[in-house]
Amino acid sequence: MNGNGILRAGRLELRVFDLEKSVDYYKNVIGLDVTAQDENRVYFKAWDEFDHHSLILQKSDSAGMDHMAFKVADHAALELLEYKIEQFGCKLSRISNRTRVAEGEAIRFQIPTGHYVELYTDIEHLGIATGSVNPDPWPDGLRGIAPHRLDHALLVGDDVKTTTRFFTEILGFKQSEKILSVDGEQMIGSFLTTTNKAHDIAFIKGPDAKLHHVGFYVDNWYEVLKAADILSKNKVEVEITPTRHGITRGQTVYFFDPSGNRNEAFASGYMTYADFPTITWTEDQIGAGIFYHRRELVESFNLALT
């Protein structure tokens, strides 16, 4: 946290049109644990996450992201942020206590790219199987890819510049990297962090309110390769086989869930600190920025959005 009171990316709610297949996929292929369900939603957490859930699947007639939420340190920080967000001019509402399972009150607002973001501080604590006293490094009985956590999301929208200003000036995020048009006039991509991770949320220019992907964290390059093995074994559509990002320096594999939402197993990536400069990529080098080895984008990477 960068002194802004926002601890981390806490949860993300996805719309799925085939709930049954999606639950099976997130449980057995991604390897998350189901922690609850209600009429229209199923709740999951990764084995290394302490809170009740980090991913929610919402039964819908389409795909995409309902919202992404960040966990705030306490109620005082939440109130201050609420005030600043309203001052900025975002449409803001309150989600009341227990609207969703295990969650306390949250504030919900629409950012300039049309996405909904929430901030919250209260959520039930479940803990992890290895415990918090003299823990083993990992528990027995892991399934599928078994990532440590929900890591980040890449969202698509038109006004990347104003959205970046909102995240940096109002929410206190740091911009770790940006993609600029060659003349430096337009911001095409923006990578933002509220921690020391290379990104917690990122934006790329395109049609408003779209989801590009949800990233789950795995430990290292071999785990990315193994994730790809697990995906192919389960006949999951893999879009980009294991490679490296220039941006974030992370290692990656991209694939799609049963409703066409893009997922990523993401490893490593550098740490950034408050005094580090923002890295700039120019649009003519965006291929290398995204896929460092291939050095060019693939068509579906720009166009397959939910």
Place this chain on the structure above:
Amino acid sequence: MFRISINDKSFSCSEDNNLLKAARSQMVKVPYGCASGGCGMCKVKVLHGDYRMDMYSKQALTNQERENQQILLCKTYPLSHLEINLMKERVK
């Protein structure tokens, strides 16, 4: 086995296989992204023939597009020979 013609190319597809899978397995190039009915990249128009569709996103293919004989290759199963047209403007 049904004959699927798509612009100037053709491939075969059984009624329990989706059109995208069949085209890819026969090296016929068609547009696609998610292969899961979510992104709409594989949207095409059926000119002739019968088919059935599995679940898909109503944002990827709207009800109006569906009434207009548009389909998602990744979620469509043939019930007869099909004649299909690739559309220029593929993504909404």
